Amino acid sequence: MRIAAIAHSLRRILLAWLLSMPLLAAQAPAAGVDPALLAPLAGDDTDAKLRAIAALGQLPDPGAAAVLQALGDDRLYAAADGRVLIGEGGARATDPATGAAAELPAGAGTIGINNRLRRAIEAALAGSRLFSERPNERLDAARRLQQTGDPARLPMLEKALAAEKNEAVRDALLIAQANLELKSADPAKRRHAVELLGGTRNAAFRPTLAALTQERDGVHAEPDAAVREAAAHALTQIDRHLATIEWAGNLFYGISLGSVLLLAALGLAITFGLMGVINMAHGELLMIGAYVTYVTQSLFRAWLPGWTDWYVLAALPLAFVVTALVGMALERTIIRWLYGRPLETLLATWGISLILMQGVRTLFGAQNVEVGNPSWMSGGIAVLDGLVLTYNRLVIIGFALFVVFLVWVLLNHTRLGLFVRAITQNRRMADCVGVPTGRVDMLAFGLGSGIAGLAGVALSQLGNVGPDLGRAYIVDSFMVVVLGGVGQLAGTVIAALGLGGVNKFLEPYTGAVMAKITILALIVLFVQKRPQGLFAPRGRSAE
Amino acid sequence: MKRRLALKQLTAVSLLAMTGWMPQVHAAGDTIKVGILHSLSGTMAISETSLKDVALMAIDEINANGGVLGRKLEPVVVDPASNWPLFAEKSRQLLAQDKVAVVFGCWTSVSRKSVLPVFKELNGLLFYPVQYEGEELEKNVFYTGAAPNQQAIPAVEYLMSEDGGGAKRFVLLGTDYVYPRTTNKILRAFLHSKGVKDSDIDEVYTPFGHADYQTIVANIKKFATGGKTAVISTINGDSNVPFYKELGNAGLKATDVPVVAFSVGEEELRGVDTKPLVGHLAAWNYFESIKNPVNEDFIKKWKAYARAKNLPNAGTVVTNDPMEATYIGIHMWKQAVEQAKSTDVDKVIASMGGQKFNAPDGYTIEMDKTNHHLHKPVYIGEIRADGQFNVVWKSKGPIRAQPWSPYIPGNESKQGL
Numbered sequence: 001m002r003i004a005a006i007a008h009s010l011r012r013i014l015l016a017w018l019l020s021m022p023l024l025a026a027q028a029p030a031a032g033v034d035p036a037l038l039a040p041l042a043g044d045d046t047d048a049k050l051r052a053i054a055a056l057g058q059l060p061d062p063g064a065a066a067v068l069q070a071l072g073d074d075r076l077y078a079a080a081d082g083r084v085l086i087g088e089g090g091a092r093a094t095d096p097a098t099g100a101a102a103e104l105p106a107g108a109g110t111i112g113i114n115n116r117l118r119r120a121i122e123a124a125l126a127g128s129r130l131f132s133e134r135p136n137e138r139l140d141a142a143r144r145l146q147q148t149g150d151p152a153r154l155p156m157l158e159k160a161l162a163a164e165k166n167e168a169v170r171d172a173l174l175i176a177q178a179n180l181e182l183k184s185a186d187p188a189k190r191r192h193a194v195e196l197l198g199g200t201r202n203a204a205f206r207p208t209l210a211a212l213t214q215e216r217d218g219v220h221a222e223p224d225a226a227v228r229e230a231a232a233h234a235l236t237q238i239d240r241h242l243a244t245i246e247w248a249g250n251l252f253y254g255i256s257l258g259s260v261l262l263l264a265a266l267g268l269a270i271t272f273g274l275m276g277v278i279n280m281a282h283g284e285l286l287m288i289g290a291y292v293t294y295v296t297q298s299l300f301r302a303w304l305p306g307w308t309d310w311y312v313l314a315a316l317p318l319a320f321v322v323t324a325l326v327g328m329a330l331e332r333t334i335i336r337w338l339y340g341r342p343l344e345t346l347l348a349t350w351g352i353s354l355i356l357m358q359g360v361r362t363l364f365g366a367q368n369v370e371v372g373n374p375s376w377m378s379g380g381i382a383v384l385d386g387l388v389l390t391y392n393r394l395v396i397i398g399f400a401l402f403v404v405f406l407v408w409v410l411l412n413h414t415r416l417g418l419f420v421r422a423i424t425q426n427r428r429m430a431d432c433v434g435v436p437t438g439r440v441d442m443l444a445f446g447l448g449s450g451i452a453g454l455a456g457v458a459l460s461q462l463g464n465v466g467p468d469l470g471r472a473y474i475v476d477s478f479m480v481v482v483l484g485g486v487g488q489l490a491g492t493v494i495a496a497l498g499l500g501g502v503n504k505f506l507e508p509y510t511g512a513v514m515a516k517i518t519i520l521a522l523i524v525l526f527v528q529k530r531p532q533g534l535f536a537p538r539g540r541s542a543e
Numbered sequence: 544m545k546r547r548l549a550l551k552q553l554t555a556v557s558l559l560a561m562t563g564w565m566p567q568v569h570a571a572g573d574t575i576k577v578g579i580l581h582s583l584s585g586t587m588a589i590s591e592t593s594l595k596d597v598a599l600m601a602i603d604e605i606n607a608n609g610g611v612l613g614r615k616l617e618p619v620v621v622d623p624a625s626n627w628p629l630f631a632e633k634s635r636q637l638l639a640q641d642k643v644a645v646v647f648g649c650w651t652s653v654s655r656k657s658v659l660p661v662f663k664e665l666n667g668l669l670f671y672p673v674q675y676e677g678e679e680l681e682k683n684v685f686y687t688g689a690a691p692n693q694q695a696i697p698a699v700e701y702l703m704s705e706d707g708g709g710a711k712r713f714v715l716l717g718t719d720y721v722y723p724r725t726t727n728k729i730l731r732a733f734l735h736s737k738g739v740k741d742s743d744i745d746e747v748y749t750p751f752g753h754a755d756y757q758t759i760v761a762n763i764k765k766f767a768t769g770g771k772t773a774v775i776s777t778i779n780g781d782s783n784v785p786f787y788k789e790l791g792n793a794g795l796k797a798t799d800v801p802v803v804a805f806s807v808g809e810e811e812l813r814g815v816d817t818k819p820l821v822g823h824l825a826a827w828n829y830f831e832s833i834k835n836p837v838n839e840d841f842i843k844k845w846k847a848y849a850r851a852k853n854l855p856n857a858g859t860v861v862t863n864d865p866m867e868a869t870y871i872g873i874h875m876w877k878q879a880v881e882q883a884k885s886t887d888v889d890k891v892i893a894s895m896g897g898q899k900f901n902a903p904d905g906y907t908i909e910m911d912k913t914n915h916h917l918h919k920p921v922y923i924g925e926i927r928a929d930g931q932f933n934v935v936w937k938s939k940g941p942i943r944a945q946p947w948s949p950y951i952p953g954n955e956s957k958q959g960l
Contacts, residue, residue, distance in 0.1 A: 046706065074928065114925055114935040115822050116706050119798045203768040210769075242765065253757040260755070358584060365855025366588035368784065368814025373792075378819070380792050390792035393757075463754045463785035464814060468586050472752045507758045512749040513719050 033063045035084075035097045041071065041111055042078035050120050057124025065128045067096045072121045077108040084111070123148055130160045135169055142172035146179055147204065154180050175200055182208060187224040194227055198234020201241035201385050209234050245387045250504050256393040258500025259400035260462065262493060264473040265480035266403060267452030269492040271327075271445055273481050274424050277335055278342050280349040282477060283470025284356040285449045288326060289319040289456020290465045291360060294369045309374040312457065319453035327449020331442050339441075353470065361467045368466035377461060392461050399458055403451060404493055410447065411489065420444045424487060483523060485533030495534055574617035575610075575886055577602060577873075578637035580648025580658070585625025586752075589781065590865070591650050593810060594672060595620060597866040598647050600848040601873040611877050612884065619643055627657045634658040638665040644886040645670065645876055647869060652676060652722050659684070668888045670876060672868035674805060674827070676725035677946045680957070683888070685895060686916045687868040687875075689828050690944035691729050695775075697921045698803045698826035699730060701936050702773040703737065707824075707923075708801055710773035712743040714763050716786075719748040723777035726805070730775060732950035743770070753782050756789040764793065767800050774802040783807050784815050791819025797925070798822060808863035812930040813856075820926045827864040828919040829904040830932045838903035841870065861930075862903075871902050871917070875910055906941050916944030 037055055040048035053071075056064040070076040070086040077085045077093065085093040085102055093104040113121070122144055129141035142160075145153060157177050164170045178193035194212065197205045212222040212231040222228045264286060271279045293315040300311040330352060338345045373392055380390035411417035419440045422430040431437050459469065480499060484491030499519065506515040527533075579598050581591035602616045610616060619641045623630040630649065637643045638661065645668045649655045652675050662669050662683040674689040701707040715730060717723025727746055734744060745766050747759060766772055778786055783804065790802065803824040809831050812820075831842060842862055849857040875898045876891065882898075883890040896912040909918050918941035924932025947954040 112933045112935070114706060114933075115708055115798050115801055118822055119708075122798065203765070206768045207770050242768075246761070246765070249761050250758070253755075253761070256757060257755050361584065361588065363855075366583070366592040367810065367856070368589060368781070370814050370816055372816035372818075373788070378792060380794060382794075388793045390789070392788075392792060462788065464781055466589060466781065466814065468589075468781070471586070472754055503755075504758060508762065511747065512753055512759065516750050 032099045033059070033061065033067055033096045037064075038067065038084040038097060039082065041067075041076065042082065042084055046114075046116070049117060053117065053120045053124050057127045060128065060131070063096055063099060065125060066094075068121050068125050071111060071113060072118060072125070074110050074113075076111045077104060078111050079105045079108045081105075123150075127153070127156060130156065131163075135166045138164070138166065138169045139172055142169055142176055145176040146172065148176075148180075151180050151183055175202075179205065179208070182212070187227055190222075190224065191227045191230050194230040194234055198230070198237045201238055203238055203242055203386060206235065206238055209238070241385065245384055246508070248384060249387050250508065251501075252387070252389055252393075254501035254504035255497065256397060256500070257504055258497035259393075259397045260459070261476055261480050261500055262496035263396070263400045263403060263455035263458050264452075265477040265484075265492055265496055266407060267448040267450075267455060268477045268481050269484070269489060270407070270420075270448035270451065272478070273487045273489075273492065274420055275441065275444055275448070276342075276486075277339075277445070278346045278349065279335075279448075280346060280474065281330065281353040281356060281470075282452055283472075283474035284353045285323050285327060285452035285470070286456040286459060286473055287360065287465075287467065287470040288323050288356070289453030290371070290460040290469055291364065291369070291456075292319040292322050292453065293457045293460040294364075294371050294465055297371055309376060312374055312377070312461070315457050316454060319457045320450040321453075323453025323456070324446040324450030327452075328442050328446040330449075331445040335445065336438070336441060357467045357470070364467075366467065368464045371460040371465045373461055396458050396461065399454075403454055404489070407451065408489060416440065416443055416447075479523060482527065483533055485535035488533070488535040491533055491535035574615045575612075576617050576619050576641055576643040578634075578641065578643035578646035578648070579618055579620045580623060580630065580634055580637065580646050581650070582625040582654075583620075583622040586781065587625040587650055587654075589814075590810065593860075593863075593866055594647075594650070594869050596848070596852070596854060597845065597862075597869050598873060600845060601870050603848070604844070605873070605877055611880050612886075623654070627651075627653050630654045631657045631661050634661045634667070634669075635665070638662070638667040644668070644880075644888075645891070647672070647872060649673070650865070651720075653720065655679075655684075656721075666888050668876075668891060670869075670872035672865045672872055674864070676722045677729075677944075677948055678725055678951070678954075680914060680946050682892065682915075684915060685872065685875075685910070686944070686946070687872040688865060689919055689921075690916055690946045691726055691948055692945040693828060693919050693921055693942050694805055694826050695726050695730055696733055697936075697938060697942075698805070698824070698923055699733060699775065701824075701826075701923050702775075702801065702803060706936065708773065709771055710801075711739070711770045712766060712772040713739065713745070714766055714772065714774045715744065715746045715777075716759065716763075716774055717748055717777035718751055718753070718779040718782060720751070720779070723748065723779075726777050727775075729948045729950045732948075736950065749778070749782065751779065751782075754785045756786045759786075760789045760793045760795065763800060764795060767795075772800050774800060776802050776804040777806060778804070779806055783811060787815060787820050787823070796822065797824075803923070808865075809861035809931060810863045810866075812926065813859065813861060815930075817926055817930045818928055821928050823926050824923055824935075825926070825932060826921065826923050827932075828921060829862075829864045829867040829902075830922055830924050830934060831862045832924070832927075832931045833903070833905055833922065833934065835903070835905045837901055838905065841867070841903040867903050868917075871900055871908070875900050908941050911943060914944060914946060916946055917941075918943050 037052050040052040043049065053068065056068055066086060067076065075087040077087050079085060083095060085095055085104060085108065087093050087104060091104045093102045095102040126141040126144035129137045132138050145157065157173060161170065161173050161177065164173060175196060178196040181189050181193040184190055194209065197209060209231050213228055213235065214221045220228060222231065267285065268279065268282045271277050271282065296315040296318055297311045300308045334348055334352065335345065338348055377392040377395055380388040382388050411420065419435050422435055423437055423440055427437060480496045481492055484495030503515055503519055506518055510518060579595055581595040582588050583592055583595060599618055602618050605611060606615050619637060621633045621637060623633045634646060637646055647670045649658060649671050650673050655671055658669065659681060667683055669684045670687060671684055672687050674694050677690045702710045713734060715727040717727060731744060763774060801822065801824055803826060805826060807825050808827060845862050846860060849860040854860065875895065878898050879891050879894045880886055883894040895910055898910045899907050902908045904920055906920050911918060920941050921938040922934050923936040924934050927933050947957045
């Protein structure tokens with residue numbers, strides 16, 4: 001019975017294929033996909049589904065590709081009457097069997113897929129996309145085919161190679177072909193394939209190449225010695241490249257972690273570094289910045305759905321203003337009465353941080369809220385054949401540099417900056433010559449808080465946004481400021497990047513837990529030796 | 544003048560309410576006090592707050608149906624604030640001062656370990672609703688979450704199967720504390736028994752609150768070049784978001800390297816942009832997306848409760864596995880009390896074994912007669928774009944718990960109480 005059914009469906013596939021050939025030649029629109037191919041997709045039998053997907057992938061009919069695409073996107077519906085429909089949003093749908101528009105019936109549910117089916121769909125789609133009009137799609141498809149080990153794909157690859165004009169796609173196709181030719185009977189072909197794969201320096205081919213060099217009970221997996229030698233050479237090539245990538249990766253990760261630490265600590269460098277306020281609520285100011293991002297995102301989603309990708313840009317000034325106002329309010333109401341009393345400041349700001357956290361928890365709930373990366377910050381760019389630099393981290397590195405520049409300009413080239421520095425050096429003298437110390441304190445604290453808010457926007461793009469966000473960064477922030485030397489902007493920058501770099505170069509060897517412990521131990525030792533930090537303020541102001 | 548007085552009183556009352564000192568309004572007649580011990584502030588509030596709410600919902604439901612033994616249940620809610628020693632203190636307060644008949648509470652294993660001596664000393668009764676590492680069996684505790692053989696082991700078997708991708712190499716990634724360490728110890732022994740060599744297992748730990756997963760993701764990528772790889776994640780709640788974000792941005796898709804997580808459920812996914820996560824897996828004994836009338840009813844009740852009580856984000860509340868386990872626990876305790884015709888701890892414990900409950904997970908599940916754990920079905924789900932799970936594998940039926948894992952040497956003699 002089963003064999004009969006398979007034979008039946010095979011006949012149908014063949015028929016559909018033959019029928020669709022002239023259609024392809026004429027570039028005619030889709031006429032419809034054979035319902036016998038669609039029916040197994042709605043069933044429960046995974047093997048039948050896999051066969052149907054593979055069969056659909058062989059059809060050059062764009063309707064079949066649309067079905068596969070919809071299945072991969074969770075948009076393929078199974079109706080109660082056995083029909084399979086492509087959802088087009090809302091109640092609208094297309095019936096792939098006729099190509100006509102249809103209404104989505106009430107009881108229709110999406111057809112669930114798992115990773116195995118997802119892989120099959122990607123492979124099937126790669127086949128039809130190999131002949132796409134767009135070079136990008138062809139390149140993606142060729143790259144996808146590099147990962148399959150199915151020799152049945154060889155004729156299709158050869159056909160695509162013969163037609164391909166684009167250089168990049170051609171190279172990708174050649175590699176895909178080489179991967180399949182590893183199983184060829186001709187040693188010369190195999191050797192050429194191995195050399196080609198080694199030349200890609202792509203780690204994805206490592207397992208297949210390593211398998212060639214293996215030997216068990218005196219029997220070599222690869223009978224030809226020359227091919228074995230080529231494979232060993234290709235392996236060293238790939239391994240050397242992997243080591244380079246690892247090194248470059250660590251450097252990037254270090255800079256990236258450093259920039260995050262720098263952003264988190266910059267605000268504190270002003271409030272603690274310049275003003276001497278031990279501000280334990282600094283972390284909560286970061287958190288408020290992140291929540292402003294969340295609120296902005298929600299507002300954009302509700303009112304400006306076309307512009308949601310740019311909510312981050314709108315969140316930046318908002319977060320700055322909101323946190324600066326919160327900071328100034330704190331300074332005016334609580335902190336200014338405690339200047340010169342570090343212990344009381346510490347306790348008071350700790351209390352404030354608890355109040356802010358519980359306040360946010362009451363307002364937004366204890367759960368984390370979802371802040372999505374805008375599409376231009378999602379994904380990454382591959383460099384050096386294998387190292388992925390993620391966009392969100394690249395943007396944050398650039399943003400950190402921008403904020404440092406902003407703070408530097410504010411402190412060194414504005415009147416407010418001059419006053420802040422004057423008060424840091426000698427509060428009484430500044431007061432005597434007419435600097436409005438109270439107002440400057442408030443503004444400086446507002447500036448520090450506002451920068452914490454900006455950092456909060458950046459942090460929301462990397463991790464959690466929840467009431468506890470600040471807790472994770474407060475210790476690191478103090479570490480950076482103290483290590484850099486209190487009151488020194490340059491020190492903060494170097495300390496942040498240094499800590500990030502050391503951490504990331506230690507981590508591969510010691511693991512994340514030991515790396516953190518080692519760093520803390522190193523800082524304790526360092527501060528023993530140099531309590532004033534990396535860059536000690538010199539001269540009279542040091543007192 | 545009068546208005547000012549009223550204002551003052553109002554302020555005083557609201558201050559009291561804020562600090563949790565609102566005087567308990569005693570219902571007329573006799574009530575049974577029930578303790579609820581979940582963190583409502585601090586790091587664990589993210590997970591535990593909804594357990595408190597679902598417990599209150601179940602109590603309301605029982606009260607609306609006439610209570611237990613003709614008496615109404617009176618919840619006593621305390622906040623141990625994610626502070627482990629405070630858990631012990633608060634449980635002592637519940638047992639000794641409030642004289643509660645039973646306590647529903649705890650999430651982390653360390654909080655459970657810290658209240659154990661108190662429950663043993665004062666002969667209290669604790670219902671623990673979260674999946675955990677096993678290696679424990681106490682007379683005073685009923686475990687309504689999963690033991691490792693009801694979650695971790697089936698998940699790894701699935702990853703090794705053809706449908707799960709036929710993984711040959713495994714990265715065991717966890718936060719550095721007792722649950723991941725013990726689970727990974729069991730999993731390593733299990734993988735050995737399946738013929739996986741040590742060189743194909745990479746065990747990685749991160750500190751609590753770790754937020755920078757760049758190196759770890761790069762290492763997973765490198766490890767995956769050695770063969771078909773899967774990641775088994777016991778990363779604790781909060782750190783999952785940065786991990787998944789990094790994974791998505793680095794271009795590691797579920798079709799290449801699937802990640803199966805034991806601590807990520809519907810509630811955790813509310814805080815994540817799920818689009819890059821589609822296809823990654825989680826193993827639980829319950830998913831909100833399971834279709835059956837009991838579950839539909841449970842979800843409907845929970846949504847109505849959230850709206851009625853005006854919980855934060857009431858419009859988007861979800862149910863998850865520990866919430867279901869809490870709900871089962873309360874109802875089973877009620878049944879046991881009614882069978883024992885008493886709230887006396889020893890009598891209730893004696894009648895707990897063999898209790899059956901028609902649970903939202905689609906089965907009539909049973910409390911084991913001897914080992915204080917539930918027989919639970921196992922589901923493996925893939926994350927969908929809407930933050931729910933698509934069940935891709937389920938066990939044939941409820942599985943009996945093995946709190947003492949056979950994969951840890953020396954456990955053979957410890958199977959019962």
